[in-house]
Amino acid sequence: PIETTNPATDLPSVLASLPSIRSGIRQPGDTPVPGVTLMLADATGTPLLNQAGNPIETxxxxxxxxxFAGLPPGLYSVIKVHPSGYIDGLNKAGTLGGEAISPTLIQVGAESIGPSVSAALLQTVGPVNDAIVxxxxxxxxxxxxxxxxxxxLTQAIPPIPIPTPTATPLTALPLMAFAPPPAPxxxxxxxxxASPFLSGSWGVSGLTWHLSVVDAGLPRSSLAVLRSAAQLAAMRADVAAWFGARMRHGTWKLHPGAKGEARQVVFGKLGGKPVSGDFNGDGVTDVGVYVDGEWFIDLNGNGIWDDDDLWAKLGTAHDRPVTGDWDGDGKTDIGIFGPAWPGDPRAVQAEPGLPDPHNRPTGAYKNVPPAPDEATLGQRQMKRTRDGSLRADLIDHVFHFGQAGDVPISGDWTGTGIDSIGIYNNGQWILDVDGDGKRSEKDITLRLGEAGDKPVVGDFDGDGVDELGIYRDGHWHIDMNHDGVLDEHDQHLELGDASHNPIVGDWDGDGVDQIGVHQEHAEARGDI
Structure with missing residues (x-):
């Protein structure tokens, strides 16, 4: 409820999980949702600021x-910041009236339920899509x-069957095995x-990939999406990624190859998983960490977290991070592998795959964001630099490839300049060579390593095709000739120990990847 004081006015209300979704009116038995953030805005949907210059929130x-108590008379709007773990339902204006704007129609059987919002209203209040104005x-x-x-969502969505893959013989593979005959x-x-290996929190069984093109913090999307994201979530305390982040809990040892000693960098958060990539396209690999769905990327490459870096939100603590160049622009993008999201079934059915030349044409564009009605139900949020705008974008690609226990990997398997996905499980590798995101006879299956080994992928000879290798308690074994056998013709290096995680990157910008390790620790006192 909204209590009032005289002469000022108050704006209270209730936010609940509603089994009865046709009216937007709270019913007996509905479950209240605590801890949801709401922003106070003016009649146009522009957030109002307090005396400190911060958005007024509750x-x-x-x-x-x-x-919202003690407000002077006027026209107000309330904008909801979407809570994780839910799908938006219908909104309902209160006792004094107003206009409720809900994000989307809700399908109940054959019936579509949702508010009718005029184009004139949307033009007046701006591109907010979850608000009462x-x-x-x-x-x-x-x-x-x-x-x-x-x-x-609690109902189970039937899995979509996938064809049984035809594994190639586990014999020595020549280099050409990594480049199957070109397909359109x-x-x-x-x-x-498609497979019930692990049940996601949304009633969709299986594990899926969500790949997002970030383009150094300036991805492709319509202006409407940008404005909507900024309007709904801008100026939120997600900027605490800068204000509160102390990136002093991880040590990186980056080996420059034969040119010198390993360089050490202090960068990380407790519970963070190391990620690397050339996120700004300058030819030198940058470091970052993934913490429960938050990405902290050292975009300017100076080895510290500062005002010129990149923050993103994609995933949860249950996901594994993965990086790769999904669109071939020379800049590394981000992704996750984990429990499926609501909307993944329709997204997978509409998924054309990556813009790899070996990926057969289907009539759909592979290098543009999906249509909203074909995208999964979820977004990637991102903020480039501390003073940049917070934005959100649809997920570019959703794949079903792999099962519980698999480790996600990515690499340029054929030298096309576009990274594709793959999985590793106790020495067994499956590479999606054509980039369609589906298991098929074109994929490469091989065995390299044994139980307990960690997979490593990188272009260790600079020829544009990534090599596979394994990390075993500080010992690196890299299959340089792509024959599927680790022998005297391959690279055997030492860096790190059982407490380290392997990381690969071109640390000096010479076009050849080198090895590195990451270790989490208590807060460091300085860079080394």
Whole structure:
């Protein structure tokens, strides 16, 4: 509810998980959703700021209620910041009126339920898509029951069958095995989870990949998407990625090959998983960490977390991070492998695959963002530099490839300049050579390593095709001639020990990848 004071006005309401989604009205038995952030805005949807210059925000209490108290008379809007773990339901304006804007229609059987919002209203309030706008407040009045609803999916979506892969013989593979006969290019299509190896939190069984093109923090997307993201989430405390982050809990040893001693860098957060890539396209690999879905990337490559770096939100603590150049522009992008999302089935069915020349054409464009009605239900958030705008974009590619226990990998398997996905499991490798994101007879299956080994992938000879290798307690074994056998013709290096995680990158920009290791530790006192 929204209590009032005289002469100012208050704006409270309730946010609940509503089994009855047709009305947006709270019903007995609905579950309140605590801890959800809401922003106060003016009639146009522009967030209002407090005396400190920060957005005026509040959060729902244990009963799902929120309140903005002591407001002067006027027209107001309330914008909800989407909570993780839910799908948006219908919103309902309160006792004094207003206009409720919900993100999308909700499908209940054959019935589509959702508000009718005029184009004129959207032009007036701007590109907000989860808000209650134009709430009129007079002296001493209060607007009650401005309700936002959320939905939790519990029904199981039938898995989509995938063809049984035909494994190639596990024999020595020549270099050409990594470059199958060229096939016509294919289109981008997201694939839904198909096998019940692991049940996702959204009622969709299986593990899926979510790949996002970040283009150094300036990806391709429509201006409307940019504005919507900025309007809904801009100026939020996600900027605490800069204010509160102390990246002093990880040591990197980066070996420059034969040119000198390993260089050490202090960069990391507790619980962080190391990631690397040429995120800005300058030819030198940058470092970063993935912490429970947050990406902290040293975009300017100076080895410290500062105002010129890149923050992103993609994934959760249950996902594994993966990086690669998904569009062939020379800049590394990000992705995750983990429990499926709602909307993955439709995304996988529409997924054309990566813009790899070996990916057969299907009529769909492979190198453009998906249409909203074909995309999965979720976004990647991102902020380039501390003073940059917070934005959100649709997920570019959704694949179903792999199962529980698999380790996600990526690499340029054929020298096309585009990285494709793959999986590793106790010495068994499966590489998606054509970039379609599906298991097929074109994929390469081989055995290299044994149980307990960690996979490593990199272009260790600079020929444009990535090599495979394994890391075993500080010992590196890299299959330089692509024959699937580790012998005297391959590279055998030493760096790190059992407590380290292997990391690969071109640390000096010479076009050849080198080895590195990462180790988490208590906060360091200085860079080395």
């Amino acid at each position: 959060t729902t209490d244990a009963n799902g209620y929120y309140q 134009r709430i009129p407040l007079g002296n001493g009045l209060g607007s009650l029951n401005n309700n936002f609803s959320e939905i939790i 290019p294919a289109a981008l299509v997201a694939s839904p989870p």
